[in-house]
Amino acid sequence: MEKTAKPKSRLCTLCNEKRAALKRPKTLEQICRECFYTVFEDEIHRVIVDNQLFKPGERIAIGASGGKDSTVLAYVMSELNRRHNYGLDLFLLSVDEGITGYRDDSLETVKRNEIQYGLPLKVVSYSELYGWTMDEIVKLIGLKNNCTFCGVFRRQALDRGAALLKVDKLVTGHNADDIAETVLLNILRGIYSPNAYRGFAREFIKDLERMRPRAILDIIKSGEDFRISTSTKMPEQGICERCGYISSQKWCKACVLLEGLNRGLPKLGIGRSRGINNEHNTNTKQANGTQSLQSKQCGSLDF
Amino acid sequence: MQLTLEFGGGLELLCDSVKSHNINVDPQDGEEELTMKNLLSWVRTNVIKERPEMFMKGDSVRPGVLVLVNDTDWELSGQLETVLEEKDNVVFISTLHGG
Numbered sequence: 252m253e254k255t256a257k258p259k260s261r262l263c264t265l266c267n268e269k270r271a272a273l274k275r276p277k278t279l280e281q282i283c284r285e286c287f288y289t290v291f292e293d294e295i296h297r298v299i300v301d302n303q304l305f306k307p308g309e310r311i312a313i314g315a316s317g318g319k320d321s322t323v324l325a326y327v328m329s330e331l332n333r334r335h336n337y338g339l340d341l342f343l344l345s346v347d348e349g350i351t352g353y354r355d356d357s358l359e360t361v362k363r364n365e366i367q368y369g370l371p372l373k374v375v376s377y378s379e380l381y382g383w384t385m386d387e388i389v390k391l392i393g394l395k396n397n398c399t400f401c402g403v404f405r406r407q408a409l410d411r412g413a414a415l416l417k418v419d420k421l422v423t424g425h426n427a428d429d430i431a432e433t434v435l436l437n438i439l440r441g442i443y444s445p446n447a448y449r450g451f452a453r454e455f456i457k458d459l460e461r462m463r464p465r466a467i468l469d470i471i472k473s474g475e476d477f478r479i480s481t482s483t484k485m486p487e488q489g490i491c492e493r494c495g496y497i498s499s500q501k502w503c504k505a506c507v508l509l510e511g512l513n514r515g516l517p518k519l520g521i522g523r524s525r526g527i528n529n530e531h532n533t534n535t536k537q538a539n540g541t542q543s544l545q546s547k548q549c550g551s552l553d554f
Numbered sequence: 555m556q557l558t559l560e561f562g563g564g565l566e567l568l569c570d571s572v573k574s575h576n577i578n579v580d581p582q583d584g585e586e587e588l589t590m591k592n593l594l595s596w597v598r599t600n601v602i603k604e605r606p607e608m609f610m611k612g613d614s615v616r617p618g619v620l621v622l623v624n625d626t627d628w629e630l631s632g633q634l635e636t637v638l639e640e641k642d643n644v645v646f647i648s649t650l651h652g653g
Contacts, residue, residue, distance in 0.1 A: 270626065273630070274627060426649075457618040457650075458617050
């Protein structure tokens with residue numbers, strides 16, 4: 252039985268026909284489900300057009316984890332491509348980290364996306380790319396620092412998968428909470444140990460949101476508007492001497508970690524320990540680029 | 555009063571991995587109505603099996619937990635003051651567990 256909304260809820264302020272189902276944090280408008288989809292999809296279309304993100308004929312990989320963010324992305328990309336004739340060749344790209352019982356369910360979701368949106372799916376695994384599954388890595392190094400391996404390897408696995416698919420671009424889906432958290436962590440990690448503040452940053456953001464729903468978007472805006480002091484040395488995009496994939500250092504982080512694993516020195520590349528790159532580079536502060544969006548803990552309840 | 559509760563986004567892990575619960579709960583003694591505030595305290599005692607702090611903060615849900623009453627965000631129905639009725643459907647979704 253379909254229950255009706257509570258009497259207090261009003262009509263959608265956009266269509267004035269249906270009952271409002273949510274209050275949009277961005278605008279505080281009370282809108283119905285259908286109008287939310289419309290404004291959400293139209294906004295994304297505007298961003299794509301205004302920033303000329305794609306050209307007709309391009310091949311685009313969609314990073315797909317099976318979670319909510321990438322599932323929304325896969326839907327929106329295929330829908331907008333169809334509706335507005337972008338002329339894009341879309342592919343789903345998934346990474347199998349080799350964690351027993353973890354990725355199985357979400358890869359099932361990705362396979363449903365493949366059928367539902369008619370997008371070809373490519374799955375790359377840590378095992379085939381690096382010769383190590385996350386289960387094997389955890390067996391060697393334990394549960395401390397394993398998120399570093401998982402995050403660094405996943406980022407490069409997406410690059411490698413994109414190369415295998417011969418795509419021009421890779422798109423990944425993130426929500427505003429994650430990006431605001433990353434902005435805050437990037438500020439905090441200049442001052443404190445980042446992992447000590449990970450849980451705190453998220454809770455802080457959600458508390459702010461309750462007081463002022465726009466706070467999350469405001470944090471992102473302030474992140475976009477950072478002024479970088481002219482004396483700060485920014486990481487330069489280069490190529491890893493060992494594997495040829497993108498790196499700001501002589502060796503990319505994935506190769507440093509992999510070297511450690513294969514030499515039985517898994518601490519190599521973790522924290523402040525000396526590695527290949529530091530022999531020629533005493534400036535460790537700018538060493539590893541920006542805080543990765545992927546690096547938050549994902550295997551545990553990250554409330 | 556019969557209600558259906560659903561837990562998602564990881565919250566089901568706090569109640570033995572069961573996502574959907576058909577419950578029977580009545581207004582407290584002396585009260586005529588059952589509000590979301592009453593329901594949350596009942597859920598905390600009777601449904602949540604572990605780590606209640608992942609679900610609640612103070613007398614409300616933790617920031618980052620979405621609450622839908624009959625498919626409508628509870629912000630539109632009065633949050634803790636929302637009055638529940640027979641056969642209502644209440645959904646709790648954590649947005650704090652990965653993407």
